[in-house]
Amino acid sequence: MAGGNVGHGVVVDLSQGFRWIAPDWSRRALWAGASATWAELTEAGRPFGLRLPTDPSSGAFATSGGMVATNAAGPRSVRCGSVRNWVEGIEIISADGEARRIERGAGSGERFLLSPDQRRLVEARFPKTRKNSAGYALDRFAASGDELDLLIGSEGTLAIVTAVEWRLEPIPADAAGVALGFDGLERLADAVPYLVALNPSAVELLDRTLLDFVRDAGATTLPDGLECLLLVEFERETAVAARGVVGDAVRGLRDQTALVATAVDRSGLEALWAVRRLASPALARLPETRRSLQVIEDGCVPLERLGEYIAGIRAASGRRGVPVAIFGHAGDGHVHVNALPDVTTPGWCEALGGLYGDAAELLLALGGTPSGEHGVGRLRAGLLERFYGSDVMTLFRDLKQTYDPRVIMNPGVIIPPPDWTPLADLKVGREVMQIPEDIAHRLREVERTAGWATPKLELASPNP
Ligand SMILES: Cc1cc2nc3c(=O)[nH]c(=O)nc-3n(C[C@H](O)[C@H](O)[C@H](O)COP(=O)(O)OP(=O)(O)OC[C@H]3O[C@@H](n4cnc5c(N)ncnc54)[C@H](O)[C@@H]3O)c2cc1C
Known part of the structure; x- marks a missing residue:
């Protein structure tokens, strides 16, 4: 997404030999090779009623190594946090070629330490946001003392991740939800914290700017005049509890909402959330x-x-x-x-x-x-x-x-080069690198169809 994997150096391809899953269902955990995707982990856990709760929308192609490298998150992170909370251990290859395992709770082996002054600095300077994947997570490292927290979110700049141990959670039995339309953005300031206090599993926003595209594509019957729409999901152990909390949400925001549509189970939620899925095709058109x-x-x-x-x-x-x-x-x-x-x-x-x-x-x-x-x-x-x-x-x-004293691991990522300019390597524009017409055409198709899982080397084969 942020040009993390498209530098000018050697590309390390982990697609062969790193796509394995070794479950330990009794511990509700599994080891996965670096290129096992979120979708594959989910598929493996489902028959046992387990899942990796953090759910990046790119799950069909996001790999275990990539998710750890970016500290990925998703709609359900509002309840379960980013993947950091679900990583029990990783295996890495360090910059000098050493293979080793790093586990939760094992400390930092004194490789890197923060002094009391440095801890105070980190506390003062890190943002007080619910999510953060910008730079090394020194705040999390200061709290845990675990080397694992330095590696998660390090974007391939400290080591190559070859395997991940994921902790899984039991899939909650029931879910219900609500779509809430608002006629003013200022209403979010109260509405979102109110909903978050009800312990939702997702609170997703579609802004007017996106709703207009979906509407122009003829894909929705949403009324005009909405400034934004919130799609809210609650997962609970019983249907009564899930429906009850939807009632609390609707009642609590009655004076603020211009539109309310509820769903009482998972299939109702699917229908309610269809508008979000229409966004990508609308943008592709x-x-x-x-x-x-x-x-x-x-x-x-x-x-x-x-x-x-x-x-x-x-x-x-x-x-x-x-x-x-x-x-x-x-x-x-x-x-x-x-x-x-x-x-x-x-x-x-x-x-x-x-x-x-x-x-x-x-x-x-x-x-x-x-x-x-x-x-x-x-x-x-x-x-x-x-x-x-x-x-x-x-x-x-x-x-x-x-x-990485020799700066061989993903140079230019996190630590910028002296001549850094943000939009230097866009895929369009006057200075874009020329690529063969047929490959450019296939890349454009990937963009239009959101076919991001397509292996990029396949685009260069004569018969893709
Ligand atoms: C349509 C779309 C939707 C997305 N939705 C989400 C979302 O909901 N949530 C979210 O968090 N992200 C999202 N992303 C961004 C991205 O897909 C995720 O962050 C994903 O987890 C990255 O994994 P990847 O396997 O695709 O890694 P890549 O994109 O290939 O790489 C990401 C970074 O990790 C490094 N890296 C990859 N593998 C390793 C490894 N084995 N060892 C060390 N470093 C490595 C790369 O060098 C690069 O810097 C989305 C992207 C797209 C295109």
Whole structure:
């Protein structure tokens, strides 16, 4: 997402030989090779009533190694957190070629330590957001003392993850939910914390900017005038409990909502959430001149600032003349923003750069982080110093130096190069690298059909 896996160096391909799963159902755990996907783990656990509760929307192709590397999250993170909470151990290959296992609770082996002053610095400088995948998780390391917390979210810059031990949870027996429409963004400031206090398993947001695309594609009968829609899921051990809490949600927000539609079971929820699934096809039907670019797509703010963040992004989008579609994980104060510039308009790239800068300023002002779950990759590496300050950045560099003194592990990610510019390697624009026509065409198809699981080397084969 953030250009973390597209550098100029050697690509390490783990697709062969790392796609195994070794379950231990009695411990509700399993070891998985680095390229076993979220979907494969889910499939393995389902007959035993178990699952990895963190559920990235990219689960069909997100690998165990990639999820650990980015500290991935998903709609259900509002209740279960990011994957960090579910990793019991990992196996790695270090920069000097050593293979070793790192387990939860095993400490850091004194490889890297924080002094009391450094702990205070970390406490003061890290954002108070519910999610954060920007930079090394020194806050989590300070709390646990576990080397594992340094490696989770390190985006391939400290070591290569070859296997992961996942802790699984029993799948709750029942679920119910509600779709709530609001006619003003300011209502989110009270509504979202109220819903989060009811212990939901998901609180997802579709902003007006996205609802308009879905409506224009003729895909929904939602009424006009909604500023945003919240899709809320509650999982409980009984149907009565699940339906009861939906009632609490509806009653508690009665004066605030412009639309209420409830679902009493999992199949009802499927129907209610169909509007979210219509978003990708609607965006894929954009005219050929308009591209959906994920360059400010991962900002996360403290829960009570979410309405301000969305309003600020909308205003910046209007100022810069770059339309956006906003959606995502409202319950964590975290939304995805797809920028949709017309790439045939002169100056579109500069306008996009302006929007990138505006979004960073906004996140700084609101106490946010530039990445809630995708990582900073190459796209956001150069922002870290502004968010954390130079002293924390020095700690990040010390950590990198400890694990990878020759800077051979994913160079340019997290620690930016001296000549860093954020939009240097976009897939469209004047300076884009020329690739053969047939491969470019197939890549465009992947984009249009959201076929991200397609192995990229297949695109270059004569008969894909
Ligand atoms: C349509 C779409 C939807 C998405 N939805 C979500 C979502 O809901 N939640 C979410 O968190 N993310 C989401 N993502 C982003 C991304 O898919 C996830 O972060 C995913 O977990 C990354 O795993 P991957 O296997 O795709 O890794 P890649 O994207 O290939 O790599 C991600 C980073 O991890 C590093 N890496 C990969 N494997 C290893 C390894 N074995 N060892 C060390 N480093 C490694 C790479 O170098 C890179 O820096 C989405 C992406 C897309 C395209």
